[in-house]
């Protein structure tokens with residue numbers, strides 16, 4: 386019986402074909418996440434099957450589309466495919482590789498859920514006088530079907546005020562706006578609702594903005610006690626006043642903000658590897674947490690030095706990785722072996 390995490394040496398297209406012949410692998414994976422080689426950027430070895438060395442960009446894109454189309458058979462119906470990919474240039478012009486890949490995969494039946502911009506804060510500035518430095522890559526998120534497993538709560542981020550160390554106080558202490566006509570009974574009821582507020586509030590269980598405004602009086606310069614955004618912003622969006630159905634706390638989640646679709650994550654080498662194109666653990670961790678549950682199966686068809694495997698070990702997901710080159714397979718095995726195993730969920 387195969388031992389997991391499993392690293393398979395070979396051409397991703399061929400291995401995916403073989404796996405999809407095995408009934409146990411079909412519809413098994415909750416997540417396929419990978420970063421294929423850039424087109425004509427670097428050479429990983431001498432194997433003619435290496436991706437990114439094709440004679441034309443069209444062949445490269447078609448090869449990627451064919452590979453990910455086969456991957457669809459391996460995904461569970463609620464599973465997702467995430468491709469971290471950058472563009473390349475030829476004769477000054479961008480080749481639109483991420484865009485052509487996206488169009489091709491949508492034709493193959495995938496649903497494009499997000500084209501996230503991964504902003505590399507520490508990008509290397511180019512010496513070019515005519516092009517801007519390449520400071521981002523795409524993180525393309527596709528689902529197999531319309532219903533897709535996600536868990537936003539595990540990847541929420543802190544708002545700027547919190548990051549910058551402002552407004553550190555607990556939500557209850559933030560109820561600081563000076564009431565013009567305070568209504569003690571209403572205040573007590575609003576405070577009780579907030580104090581009993583649990584992590585997954587329903588709209589009915591939460592005080593609405595108008596509850597709060599009428600209990601406390603309303604000072605638009607003050608902050609919402611959970612997200613620390615100024616109430617004024619809600620006013621300018623016409624969300625306050627008689628919009629009784631609009632519970633401010635339903636959008637201001639105590640677990641933090643929805644991270645948005647621009648991800649600011651610095652690139653990093655790790656575990657002493659000099660490797661050229663590993664994706665940062667923080668990026669993969671965010672995807673694995675969002676798209677899978679403990680015990681789920683994850684596949685990376687271009688597993689390189691094993692970053693996805695390292696994160697799967699950490700988060701207790703089961704992992705299969707594929708890479709063309711034996712030295713990458715043995716290094717990634719070693720990296721996963723040496724990585725810590727703990728569960729942060």
Ligand SMILES: C[S@@+](CC[C@H](N)C(=O)[O-])C[C@H]1O[C@@H](n2cnc3c(N)ncnc32)[C@H](O)[C@@H]1O
Pocket residue numbers: 395396397398419420421422423429434435436437660662663664686687688689690691692693707708709710713
């Ligand atoms: C961008 S790197 C992936 C790095 C990986 N995300 C990590 O964090 O280490 C692309 C990988 O694809 C592998 N590769 C290239 N052509 C391949 C092919 N035809 N089949 C499988 N792997 C291939 C390369 O050896 C390289 O390790």
